[in-house]
Amino acid sequence: MKNMFKLAFKSIKYRKATLVLSIISISMSVLLLLGIERIRSRVHDSFTSTISGTDLIVGARSGNISILLSNIFHIGYPNQNVSWETYKTISSKEQVQWSIPLSLGDSHKGYSVVGTTDDFFAHYEYGNELNLKSASGEACVHGMHCVLGASVAIDLGYKIGDELVVTHGMGHEDFIKHEDEPFILGGILKPTGTPVDQSIFVSIYAMDAIHSHFYGQDSQSYDVLAGISHNHIEAADHHDHDHHDHEAEHAKSPESVSGFLLGLKNPSDVLNVHRAINEYKPEPLTAILPAVTLIDLWQIVRPIETTLIVISFLVLIVALGGILTNLISTLSERRREMAILRSVGAKPKHVFGLIMLESFAIILAGILFGVAILYLVLYLSKPIIAEKLGLIIQLGWFSTDELLSLATIFLLGGLTGIIPSYQCYKNSLTDGLMINK
Amino acid sequence: MDAIKIKKLSFQWKGQNKALLENIDISIAKGEHVFIQGKSGSGKSSLLSLLVGINLPQTGSIEVLGSQLNKLSAAERDEFRANHIGYIFQMFNLVPYLSVLDNVLLSCTFSKVRRDKILRSGKQPVEEAQRLLAELGLTGDEILHKMVTELSVGQQQRVAACRALIGSPEILIADEPTSSLDEDAQKSFISLISKECSLYGVTLIFVSHDTRYKQYFDRTFELKEGQLVLENEPQNKVSV
Ligand SMILES: Nc1ncnc2c1ncn2[C@@H]1O[C@H](COP(=O)(O)OP(=O)(O)O)[C@@H](O)[C@H]1O
Ligand SMILES: [Mg+2]
Numbered sequence: 318m319k320n321m322f323k324l325a326f327k328s329i330k331y332r333k334a335t336l337v338l339s340i341i342s343i344s345m346s347v348l349l350l351l352g353i354e355r356i357r358s359r360v361h362d363s364f365t366s367t368i369s370g371t372d373l374i375v376g377a378r379s380g381n382i383s384i385l386l387s388n389i390f391h392i393g394y395p396n397q398n399v400s401w402e403t404y405k406t407i408s409s410k411e412q413v414q415w416s417i418p419l420s421l422g423d424s425h426k427g428y429s430v431v432g433t434t435d436d437f438f439a440h441y442e443y444g445n446e447l448n449l450k451s452a453s454g455e456a457c458v459h460g461m462h463c464v465l466g467a468s469v470a471i472d473l474g475y476k477i478g479d480e481l482v483v484t485h486g487m488g489h490e491d492f493i494k495h496e497d498e499p500f501i502l503g504g505i506l507k508p509t510g511t512p513v514d515q516s517i518f519v520s521i522y523a524m525d526a527i528h529s530h531f532y533g534q535d536s537q538s539y540d541v542l543a544g545i546s547h548n549h550i551e552a553a554d555h556h557d558h559d560h561h562d563h564e565a566e567h568a569k570s571p572e573s574v575s576g577f578l579l580g581l582k583n584p585s586d587v588l589n590v591h592r593a594i595n596e597y598k599p600e601p602l603t604a605i606l607p608a609v610t611l612i613d614l615w616q617i618v619r620p621i622e623t624t625l626i627v628i629s630f631l632v633l634i635v636a637l638g639g640i641l642t643n644l645i646s647t648l649s650e651r652r653r654e655m656a657i658l659r660s661v662g663a664k665p666k667h668v669f670g671l672i673m674l675e676s677f678a679i680i681l682a683g684i685l686f687g688v689a690i691l692y693l694v695l696y697l698s699k700p701i702i703a704e705k706l707g708l709i710i711q712l713g714w715f716s717t718d719e720l721l722s723l724a725t726i727f728l729l730g731g732l733t734g735i736i737p738s739y740q741c742y743k744n745s746l747t748d749g750l751m752i753n754k
Numbered sequence: 755m756d757a758i759k760i761k762k763l764s765f766q767w768k769g770q771n772k773a774l775l776e777n778i779d780i781s782i783a784k785g786e787h788v789f790i791q792g793k794s795g796s797g798k799s800s801l802l803s804l805l806v807g808i809n810l811p812q813t814g815s816i817e818v819l820g821s822q823l824n825k826l827s828a829a830e831r832d833e834f835r836a837n838h839i840g841y842i843f844q845m846f847n848l849v850p851y852l853s854v855l856d857n858v859l860l861s862c863t864f865s866k867v868r869r870d871k872i873l874r875s876g877k878q879p880v881e882e883a884q885r886l887l888a889e890l891g892l893t894g895d896e897i898l899h900k901m902v903t904e905l906s907v908g909q910q911q912r913v914a915a916c917r918a919l920i921g922s923p924e925i926l927i928a929d930e931p932t933s934s935l936d937e938d939a940q941k942s943f944i945s946l947i948s949k950e951c952s953l954y955g956v957t958l959i960f961v962s963h964d965t966r967y968k969q970y971f972d973r974t975f976e977l978k979e980g981q982l983v984l985e986n987e988p989q990n991k992v993s994v
Pocket of ligand 1 (some may be wrong): 767768770774791792793794795796797798799801
């Protein structure tokens with residue numbers, strides 16, 4: 318057996334020029350297969366872990382997916398709001414530990430502006446129980462301060478202290494601007510790989526005040542704003558983290574919210590609270606369990622995922638066809654060599670084994686090379702992908718799925734050697750000895 | 755005892771409508787040097803393939819070193835051949851990716867009988883390979899570890915002869931081994947292998963379409979129209 322390995326090794330070395338091509342084509346398909354798999358599973362993970370610490374998302378009665386899309390992904394706009402009273406009533410239930418109100422519908426240069434409270438930064442979790450962290454400045458939305466997601470800050474090139482004007486609606490410049498009431502950039506968040514990166518956060522009170530002022534519903538709007546600013550200074554002096562309650566006391570409460578997130582004291586209450594909200598009498602509401610609805614949402618993009626996997630397997634089949642033709646084409650050159658081996662006593666099983674060993678060695682080299690390139694590419698492109706796609710690709714060890722597809726490639730690739738091995742086994746002696754050229 | 759005894763042998767390739775070899779009878783004694791001559795296509799290589807048990811005749815029997823080849827299974831014939839018969843081809847005799855030494859040692863790699871014969875004489879296969887190569891004029895580490903593709907054709911044929919001879923097979927078969935050599939090299943190659951065969955009592959069967967060297971052999975046959983015809987039995991073999 319040791320001799321067989323030595324022979325196979327030397328034979329491969331001798332034929333390296335042509336084999337390198339096989340190895341490269343295999344490693345490219347391994348690269349593609351694993352790369353697609355990595356990105357796919359990363360997209361899947363980052364998608365399903367967009368929001369993790371939240372037990373329920375509540376909005377006015379509508380479909381589960383539309384509540385998730387509008388509140389978390391800022392896609393679409395809820396056509397009904399939830400009244401502030403309802404929000405207050407539900408968030409003061411005894412099972413509720415925390416609540417985050419969300420007010421949507423404004424934008425800044427195409428990025429959605431989310432009105433919320435500082436509770437957002439305290440309680441929102443994504444991924445594996447990760448909290449939002451500020452990369453610079455402070456993650457709080459007091460008064461006219463706003464906080465930017467990582468991608469927004471990079472794309473728009475803003476610095477702490479810059480002023481932002483919010484537009485009503487989702488247009489770029491076309492809609493009505495609230496120009497006389499700019500926000501001041503107070504903090505920038507670290508990248509999360511979630512829609513948070515694409516959002517701008519402002520105080521829900523300030524947002525409401527601007528709207529009221531703009532629509533002339535409240536003649537005292539300027540006073541209200543002054544009240545908020547004043548309150549902010551006060552709160553900052555106290556370093557009081559519950560200060561939004563103070564704010565709420567001093568400032569006028571918004572009339573309604575687009576939706577709100579709830580965290581419960583005891584996770585086992587989820588179903589009870591869920592039912593209670595859905596049956597809430599004063600106002601028709603829908604509460605969703607984010608993890609469940611995220612999976613429903615992911616099912617919608619399943620066909621794309623499947624297509625990607627099919628494409629990468631087709632690529633693999635082409636590469637395997639490549640090794641097969643390579644082995645078969647070198648076979649005719651090798652008939653004489655095999656005949657020599659047979660004439661010195663190599664048995665058919667040796668000839669068979671030699672070619673099988675070679676095909677397995679080639680596929681193994683291809684896989685190792687492909688994996689090495691994959692890691693290199695991932696390592697080099699990590700910052701770019703994180704920045705452009707908001708995906709944080711881990712360089713970690715293989716998943717079970719990946720190991721399984723690598724094992725499949727290894728087996729299928731090695732087994733392509735059976736065809737040429739069998740031919741050689743059948744032909745080697747008679748053919749080889751009778752070739753007189 | 756005869757090394758090879760062929761009785762009433764007839765052979766026809768599959769798909770051919772005419773027998774290539776008909777009713778051949780020949781006995782070759784142990785240690786005898788036989789020259790078989792014949793035009794290209796006359797069936798010399800086919801006859802050799804029968805002698806070494808690659809193919810089996812339709813009728814007749816072949817006995818080699820006391821074994822009836824047609825009574826052995828294919829695997830047994832493979833093993834028998836590896837253990838007892840050395841084979842030199844016309845060209846491309848060597849495995850291109852192995853060194854000179856490794857090519858010679860190949861015979862011992864696959865045949866335990868040959869390896870054991872060397873070990874029993876108190877030597878390692880490597881030493882025996884070096885000795886044989888030196889006898890055929892290939893000495894020095896430099897040449898021993900060269901890739902065979904860097905050798906001249908004449909040197910390659912000598913390496914092939916060493917590989918056929920290592921581990922003392924009883925029979926050496928050479929199928930037109932000199933036709934790719936120039937005249938001087940042909941002559942020295944033939945004299946080298948017949949000297950080696952005499953030295954170890956090896957039965958030599960040498961096949962060629964070139965009749966010039968038949969005086970170096972005990973007997974010469976010509977293969978013609980499926981028959982093996984005895985040409986000459988020189989009273990005095992020219993000593994080499
Ligand atoms: N593997 C084979 N299958 C069928 N016919 C063969 C095969 N090898 C040789 N022959 C036929 O046998 C005849 C003799 O060939 P060969 O024994 O090689 O002659 P020589 O060695 O004397 O030149 C040729 O005419 C060839 O057609
Ligand atoms: Mg021939």
